[in-house]
Amino acid sequence: MMTIFNFFGSILGYLLWFLYTIFKNYGVAIILFTIIVKAMMFPFSIKSQKSMAAQSRLANKQKELQTRYANDKMKYNEELQKLYEKEGVNPGGGCLMTLLPFPIMLGIYYSVIYPLSNTLHIAKETIAQATDFVSKIPGIASTNQYVELEIVKNFSVLKDHLTMFSAEDIEKIEFFGKGFKFLGLDLLATPNASSFASMMWIIPVLALVTYWGQTFIMQKLQPQQQQSGGGCMKVMLYGMPLLSAYWAFIMPGAVGFYWIISAVVGFVQSIVTHKYFSPEQVSAHSEASRYVTLLEADQKIKPLPANLQKQIADKIEAKNQAQQNRINAQQAKKTATKKSGGAQKNKGTTSDYLGSRK
Template identity: 25%
Template sequence: MESMRGFFILGFAICSFLLYQAWQKDYGPQPEQEINEQFGQSNTVANSKVETDNLIEVVTDVFKIKIDRVGGDVVYAELNDYNKELNNEQEKAVLFDYRDRVYQAKSALLGTGAPDNQLPRATYQTEQSSYSLQDGQDELVVPLTWANDEGVVFTKTFTFNRNDYEIDVQYKVNNQSNNDRTYNFVAELIRDQKPTGLEEKSQFGMSPFLGVAYSPEERKYEKISFEDLAEEPINVTRQGGWIGYLQHYFISAWIPEQQEQIKVTSTVKPNQDTIIRFIQPTVAVPAQGEKAINATLYVGPKILKRLEAAAPGLEKSLDLSWVWWIGLPLYKLMQFFYSFVANWGVAIILVTLVVKALLYPLSAAQYRSMANMRKLAPKMQQLKERYGEDKQRMQQEMMKMYKEEGANPFGGCLPMLLQFPIFIALYYVLFEAVELRHAPFFGWIQDLSVADPYFVLPLLMGGSMWLMQKLQPQSPTMDPMQQKIMSYLPVVFTVFMLFFPAGLVLYWLCNNLISVAQQQYITKKIERQGNAKAK
């Protein structure tokens, strides 16, 4: 009976999990805010229309970038290794875009005579209109220059490295005037609130998070929806950290030099364009002197190792929620197996085997308890016939029988309860890990991150659950209506699994099949031991 109730608990847990995951994406406007006056600023970085004649194209092995000469902003980012849709090599995933939407990475220097201190912003000069990382070349440098009338030369340099989604951005100020100058560096991400166009089809009403993220000093990571940001703007000061926009599988983030004390603020404009920015302390450049200001722009997939290397806390944007302590080892274990088998589906199966092996001592106790309960079934039936009308007396006699026989009716619950966080953690891994996006298994399953298109895995999973249910000892004390409800659980779970990622259903199917094999092995072992004692 307790084992059957365990299945009911599992159903309740999954339903609660689905409700918990139903993120909402409503929006709300708020008036634009100015950059904090204490940093010497009087205006934000302008959001001017992009003219295609002013664009510089940069092509590396990992992306195609377009930089606007006006202000030197990154206004377009296309990822070479990620298709927008499965099996569509012609159309790549695009993050920053200026064409029919607003999503850009802006940076500016503000101060007397600075390139961004007034409108229109300065138009930088470059030697070329396009740059390309050549074979055998590990680094590509794209310098933009502008000089004011006072003899101050500003060089804004973008440095791209092979197989790297980090873009190094440096302002070098060469002050050949006779006066000391002070400047503030501002980095901001501006984005509309439109869907990215890269979301996979929603599964059972579940949506990936789309919004702002940054690193409060005490927590290193916090994500905020557009709606919440409109109601409560960010206004914090911290050392180092980062700011960014999150979407399914991808992130854009500005990262200051970590020793710098920065001010992080946000704005939701009346048209719902959303800005998150940081501003660094004033930098003094003496007359006839030179200073450099550096920052890093990350634009690309949420790959754990790359995020860990880019900035402290940025790896938390691979959001594994409260089960990160389980999800992270599972994720790394899958990566380890994939490095050998080169198939994420096989890696999931191998992870399932490891999990089941680690839980085997508990599972063995569960199956021994089930076997003992099965042996007691005739006696329980007798108790039901004798005390069927007196439920209190029957419960007392059952507890007495359990004690005499050394049986534990609750022995099967713990391993099942331990499966819940593992199940949820693996869901997060499959939902968040970009490596699983468009990752094939075999045959008809060409994308483990979305539902099985022909529902084969969910049906097999339902069949395996039905088989497990048949192997459970039936309690004679269970109400006939309860028994009937329990008998429908495999059907209910099959319907649930129709909408879950194929990779998650594959895990649950393998988990069930291994459980059946373990249960059969232990049950037969106990039966052999019982027969040997009888002789």
């Protein structure tokens, strides 16, 4: 799993390095990187919005199935799956945007903690020699996963001893190490290892506040979708903010800073999405699209020839007429039977009366 996220971090590192070379500040690079990634993920957001709106639309039908098959869970699941297939709804679509930020954040994490490998893309053999040398320095454990960060942070002191780097590598590392100061914060430092005066503690606090605020506002804007989201929404409201704050506390400041910017950009994206892709609009558009699809399907059907249409219509009319004639005949027979029975009853009564009189 580490290899996968490290590979993903290496790919993201190219974009971060490109943005860094232009603006020469890692904080600015992360802001622009987040906006670009969010823009790329926007179609997934719309798809998730449509899926959640569709689930909200099917809530009443789902309740009917729950009532009908309350004692048969297997049958309920089968019918529910049929309902999803019929309506074209993906029940897991609403959770997509909940899970999708994880690989991106982990990619950022690996690009930050392994800057020589994933951002500067220096040769692996050279990095192995450098980290092996630095790991032997007292105070830096051999198992420390932040060895590459230590090299960048302390490169001015270690440069004379790290002879394995080429002149080009040295130039890139020095250039890269100068851009991690953003608004007075050192994005290479970790909040849990920094003093209170460094203000690094503000990163996990903002990570908690911004992410929780984003989720809370989304629930206010889209209450029906949040209810249909079920467990996914509870994870987003309670679990994700706490998890992001904890990671921002133990990871380098650049990771927590990315999480903050991601939450802020996500909040703006949610406002835009709600304005132009609200549940009502999505449902109306879905119904309109469905009607158009059915109409187009009907238009593609070639009508039968006029003479054949007339033959079928005549047969149907004859069948209906014959059926009506049978109904009329049965009603007439019932009426005649009732009249005959009444006459016989009256005749018997008169005879009895006359006989008694004699």
